[in-house]
Amino acid sequence: MDAVTGAWEWLTTGANWQGESGVWNRLGEHLWFSGVCLALACLIALPLALWLGHVGRGGALAVNVSNVGRAVPTLAVLVLLTITPLGRIGDLPTIVALVLFAVPPLLTNAYVGMREVDRAVVEAARGMGMSGGQVFRRVELPLAYPMVMTGLRSATVQVIATATLAAMAGGGGLGRIITAGFNTSNTPQVVAGALVVGALALLAEGLLAVAGRALDPTRATRRATP
Template sequence: MDEITGAWDWLTTGANWAGTSGVWHRLGEHLYLTLVCLAISCAIALPVALYLGHIGKGGALAVNISNAGRAVPTFAVLVVLMLTPLGKHGDVPTIIALVLFAVPPLLTNAYVGMREADQDVVEAARGMGMSGWQLLGRVELPLAFPLIMTGLRTAAVQVVATTTLAALPGGGGLGRIITAGFNTYNTGQVVAGAVLVAGLALLVEGMVVVAERLLSPLPAAVRAARRRAERERRAEDRV
């Protein structure tokens, strides 16, 4: 109970929110690392997953290789990178470690979404004369969109939570509030930092859910292909 009271006192003290060591500054650093890592991860994982899912070859191998990276602790990767020349380049080791952590859920969900797209709709779209790239962009991608966003949501929450490790080698982010609390034996500050990280993770997850609902595509090509597939199924049933 004392820890909760101490955390409340720390969070409601205005001085803890201002300055270069304050919450707002650390929150900005945390968001910067999160957004950069997610952007790089999406740029790496999504094109590979969408292409392999479209052609139906090599995807299982790519997914297995990416998932193997989950067995390596992110902190261990961060420590190793800090001991290399990359350790002299600010947030680069942290970004690389977090990207390696974020790629697997993005790659796996996007590939599975592409492979689990309604094949009747895909075949109907082919029958309408769509090229391979039209099929990918106008049919398969919209059908895979929910699973792609699920992967993005998972990766975003994981990165927000794991970015706290950046503080251990002296990086920025909300983790600095937690480590500072440990260094000064201020349990209330440690709890306050954990609450801030958890709150940010929930906020980011909610934003991704809202974005999914607002951006969910259902273009005319998909609707037309679905109608054609339904007509073909009815014709087969009559036969």
């Protein structure tokens, strides 16, 4: 309880939110890291997963290969990248490590969502004269949308939580608050930093859940169904 009380006092002290090492600045850095990594991971994983799910070939191999990455500790990847020539290019090692960490849930969920679309519905759409592209856009993608969003939410929470490792490579983000607390044996600061990261992850999860329901392309159809 002392650590929690101390963390609350730390968070409610205005000076801890100001300046280069303050919470607001570290939060901005954390959001930048997370946003860039998620955007890159989506650009890599989603087109590949959706296409493989559409054609029904090679997807299982791609999913298995991507899932191997889950067994590799992100910190180990970050350390290895840092000692390579990439470590001389600013935040690139952290971005690469986090992108590799975000790809598996995005790719797996999107591919599974595409393959779980009722084949009878797909064949019916083709029987109506739809082209492959039309079937993809109007039938498969809307029906796979919930699984795609599940993967996005999972990847977002994981990246936000794991982006704290950027501090290990000298980067910014909320991890710097936690590491600074460790370096000075300031337990309340460590707990406060962890609480901010946890709150940010939960907020992102909630916002994506609301956005997912609001943007669901099958929402109107479900409402019209008695």
